[in-house]
Amino acid sequence: MTNDPKTPDTAEKQDELRLEKFLPYRLSVLSNRVSNAISQAYGARFHLTIPAWRVMAILGRFQDLSAADLVEQTAMDKVAISRAVSSLLKNDYITRSEDPVDRRRQVLNLSELGREVYARIVPLAQQYENDLIASLSAEEREQLDGIIEKLLVRAKEWSERGLIDE
């Protein structure tokens, strides 16, 4: 197979840290680059921030959600949701109506315009995702899916329970 003969990089000194191989660092660089690129793409076209797009992405699939429902779905906090919602209202991308049963609650939905924008962004987003993974084989894509899932589970445990040690 394509095993290169050079010295295994696992023969690494334990008292130094190679930042460029450190998983949290790599994840951060990767995520920032990807998010920035994509948000430029649709942010410019549709005046959407990433949080606002996330809200739309959820409302494109589920109707009559409250802000609290969105918190649950998006891993964003309530303040971020509130700000995203108000900017989407300004753009007329969503509608907000009172819940007659509970007057604190506000029911959110995509507007007609929002639906159109959603329909145009979805293929764009998928195109970016496809382009990102274009250099991966089919096996690698599956592997990635499973691996990310596992890492997300662990990272979520970190934020819920305390940290290691402590």
Next chain:
Amino acid sequence: MTNDPKTPDTAEKQDELRLEKFLPYRLSVLSNRVSNAISQAYGARFHLTIPAWRVMAILGRFQDLSAADLVEQTAMDKVAISRAVSSLLKNDYITRSEDPVDRRRQVLNLSELGREVYARIVPLAQQYENDLIASLSAEEREQLDGIIEKLLVRAKEWSERGLIDE
């Protein structure tokens, strides 16, 4: 075209987007959770922000670097480096001296104290990384390494060249 019934998992409507399966979104959630958890761990212990720790991580391996060198190594911008450096100077974690050849240039190194802190953080960081990937098999770890590398290459192309289409 009709739906392909062979692959139930991927038989997804093309006009909707499942945010929780969307790679850029997952990367963002994962990276944020990981970074926040870890920065809490050593931020609390050593008064370090993530950018400051990154600078230390580089200076722990390479000596006599300038701020511009750090920009190259860390994927951070010069302003972030400048702020990280000044906070590290305040903590006496690094030293700064003039380059006699080029009086604009400032030569940075870990101080004695910085070296001690570095030596204590490295195992901590490695412990977090290990814990994060603890649920992955040996194969998965190798796969992840290769996959991330590929994704980083593509994402870097995005930020260098323009975006898709356009």
Next chain:
DNA sequence: CCACAGTGGTTACAATTGAAACCAATGTTA
């Protein structure tokens, strides 16, 4: 009913970040 705890959501304020202007030193060119 009426206090009072809990929920849904917004506002206010502080800390972080990013973009652009800026200063000082060096390099280049005429």
Next chain:
DNA sequence: TAACATTGGTTTCAATTGTAACCACTGTGG
């Protein structure tokens, strides 16, 4: 060598984000 462009690094200001306080409403126990 005077002018101008470039480089290294900092400062400034605006936009973004996070935390906590807050208001309005609902549900519950006395």
